[in-house]
Amino acid sequence: MADQVEGTVQNVLEQESLKWVFVGGKGGVGKTTCSSILSILLASVRSSVLIISTDPAHNLSDAFQQRFTKTPTLVNGFSNLYAMEVDPAVEHEDMGSSDGMDSLVSELAGAIPGIDEAMSFAEMLKLVQTMDYSVIVFDTAPTDHTLRLLQLPSVLEKGLAKMMSLKNKFGGLFNQMTRMFGMGDDFGEDAILGKLEGMKDVIEQVNKQFKDPDMTTSVCVCIPEFLSLYETERLVQELTKFEIDTHNIIINQVIFDDEDVESKLLKARMKMQQKYLDQFYMLYDDFNITKLPLLPEEVTGVEALKAFSRHFTTPYQPLASRDQVERLEQRVSGLQHQLKEAEEELERVKRGKHRA
Ligand SMILES: Nc1ncnc2c1ncn2[C@@H]1O[C@H](COP(=O)(O)OP(=O)(O)OP(=O)(O)O)[C@@H](O)[C@H]1O
Numbered sequence: 001m002a003d004q005v006e007g008t009v010q011n012v013l014e015q016e017s018l019k020w021v022f023v024g025g026k027g028g029v030g031k032t033t034c035s036s037i038l039s040i041l042l043a044s045v046r047s048s049v050l051i052i053s054t055d056p057a058h059n060l061s062d063a064f065q066q067r068f069t070k071t072p073t074l075v076n077g078f079s080n081l082y083a084m085e086v087d088p089a090v091e092h093e094d095m096g097s098s099d100g101m102d103s104l105v106s107e108l109a110g111a112i113p114g115i116d117e118a119m120s121f122a123e124m125l126k127l128v129q130t131m132d133y134s135v136i137v138f139d140t141a142p143t144d145h146t147l148r149l150l151q152l153p154s155v156l157e158k159g160l161a162k163m164m165s166l167k168n169k170f171g172g173l174f175n176q177m178t179r180m181f182g183m184g185d186d187f188g189e190d191a192i193l194g195k196l197e198g199m200k201d202v203i204e205q206v207n208k209q210f211k212d213p214d215m216t217t218s219v220c221v222c223i224p225e226f227l228s229l230y231e232t233e234r235l236v237q238e239l240t241k242f243e244i245d246t247h248n249i250i251i252n253q254v255i256f257d258d259e260d261v262e263s264k265l266l267k268a269r270m271k272m273q274q275k276y277l278d279q280f281y282m283l284y285d286d287f288n289i290t291k292l293p294l295l296p297e298e299v300t301g302v303e304a305l306k307a308f309s310r311h312f313t314t315p316y317q318p319l320a321s322r323d324q325v326e327r328l329e330q331r332v333s334g335l336q337h338q339l340k341e342a343e344e345e346l347e348r349v350k351r352g353k354h355r356a
């Protein structure tokens, strides 16, 4: 067995210079849960925190049991934690009020693949930049999406260069066209390019911040299974290629031996998990690795998220290493819980019989 030093995400909470935290990983491993909890924990040490979901499936609303929109909304029960859900693939809406302008821009955008998405991402970042949050956490859609998001700034930079060369080639043609459509100078070529140039500055600035390990880090969430291990390695390599810092891995859904496990199935799965846990610790011995237990229920609602957050800051202690008092306490509380459930069930059955 590899030497498993139990880690936590305390390093993220202590890094005061951090401005951007990306949470990535395979589908369904717990990215939304982990990013929500990270944002809750950060809110206790920072002046203001924003969590942004860029997943079109938007599940922050599920995690916090509260509806969010594309503008930051205060999370219930907090005074400094805000959440918003955006869709980077959605058409940019604020580029202009005229239909003619919109179609001209989308025509141009169509000529440069990815520029649409890049521009709405840029607009979002621009908005967020002006809002002055102390730290911003991104809950992303599965791996490829995260990686695409991180590449958007360079897509935009390339797109702009192409626009500039078009401008030089066709001279005042755009201006003539916009005048012809009666859009006036406000929507002319210079206005369009001006807007893009304005965004370029934001994008360049953010791009620089993303590559600065003092300001940006990416947390990889995974589960102890082969595909997830493989995917994590791919994500880590790509992040390194884009010069995005990453030094935290959260292994979720670990089956802990909190109760004496009798089930053959669970025993077999624990053995399987141990094999991949060993590999994670071997491959990523320079990372902070945080392990989270698989719970019998979903982690939804602020209370559940808060309760689960303790595993982010205090490392798990295997049952065997705890003292006898603690083990017995654990067992008593487990049995009490089971007793309460059985009593409630009994009451329900009795009431049902009574009515019949
Ligand atoms: N350790 C856990 N124990 C039990 N349930 C969990 C645990 N972690 C997450 N869940 C539940 O699993 C489901 C998926 O988690 P989550 O939404 O965080 O994953 P995700 O990686 O964001 O998924 P997607 O890729 O679809 O966005 C949720 O219902 C969540 O409450």
Ligand SMILES: [Mg+2]
Binding pocket: 031, 032, 033, 055, 059, 139, 140
């Ligand atoms: Mg999610």
